[in-house]
Amino acid sequence: MSFYEKMMTLDRRWVYLCVGIAVAVPLFVPFTVPVSVTPEVRSVYDFVESLKEGDRLFIAIDYDPTVMAELQPMSLTIMRQCFAKGVKLIISALHQNGPGMAEQLVSLVSKEFDKKSGVDYCYLGYKPYPGLTILAMGQNFRIPFPQDYYGVSLDSMPMMQGVRNYDQVKAIIAMEAGWVADSWIRDANGRYKVPVALGVTGVMAADYFQYLPSKQIFGLMGGLKGAAEYESLAKQKERQATGRMKVQTIAHIMVIIFIVIGNVGFFMSKRKK
């Protein structure tokens, strides 16, 4: 087998080893990756920044621990930004594996800002059949969620007085890792006309770009880069996504190098024949 044929048919274990080294080394080498902000992320930031004290925002934390690395930083940053401005949050977790993780996140951020459940935020928790839950909340939050995650009646909460459905929230920012994003667009925005922005995983971002020009969503944060862009705008102390960008950058470079190696081997071995 010629050198170029070997280039084309590298044992995959070499690929795994190189990628493993590529993602491990940046953890020990301090450097930062410059992040340029895209308009679709800026529009989410500008919207949240325009909210006033006492406004209500709905945040949907609809993901599970598998995609925590990408979506948790954007959830954290937005929640901190809202609490710092005095915006009241209604939070749901419509992924069956996510409520515990979402509760952990809500507790962490609420303790930082000394925010109280029922006064400053309302964590609704999980209900099955996300599509139906989203539709039901459009009529009344109390249909799927008569009580919050902790068993407290919504009617007894000061922040939920006069809050019936999406008409009383400024927008929905949904962090999604699956098809529930379609339900938010189709049902919450399509039927109830509430503004929706999405935070999705990197692989999903291309799927949801189509909703931006049609204004079915007013913003889109895609993957770790989207989270890093939001963090660069928010200028908070903790920037998880920004720190992880260097690992993603090196991993991408490694993948591109292997693609180039494979193609060079392919063309050179074709030429030799």
Added chain:
Amino acid sequence: MRWQIPLLIVLLCGVVVAVQYFVPLEELEFIYENALDWIIITGVFAMMLGLWSLFRVSISKVQNKAPGWGYNLITLAGLFGMLFLGYRVESLAEGSLFMKLFRYVYIPIQATMFSLLAFYVASAAYRAFRARTVVSTILLATALIIMLRMIPLGFLSNWNQVLANWILTVPNMAAKRAIAMGVGLGMIATALKIVLGIERAYMGRD
């Protein structure tokens, strides 16, 4: 009668919920609320059926010592362990064994499983992205442009961003919208077939 009653239930439920969706009167809200409750109750029974099925398959493999039966034993242990630990509301409290297992076992396992994808994607990209034909070259170039969005390239980043935006907002959007229209029309057709009793696969075999 065995066939007619389920078909009638499907027809009634489908028509009633569709009418309620397109006629959002407050007087009809009770239909919606009741339908949601019934769907959740039915879903719980479906979940119990799924649990029973999982239990039956796993127990059978353990009893017969089928290849890999140890994994089925771990599945059963995990299933019943978490069920037993998590059935009370107090299990959700900070520091409970249920939450510790969730945070320090389940979350790391899930994150690890997803992280393995990075290696598989790298290997698959190395093998699949070859410029063998014109179409595969276009695919390769497009993938490289989109991937390079994530990498700082200095002054080249601006050019790459313009190209990537064009790809996402023109050909990508056209294709995605066409697919979404097709899927939507397919869903309407399938839903109509089910409601009208033309499609009966959900009833199983006779």
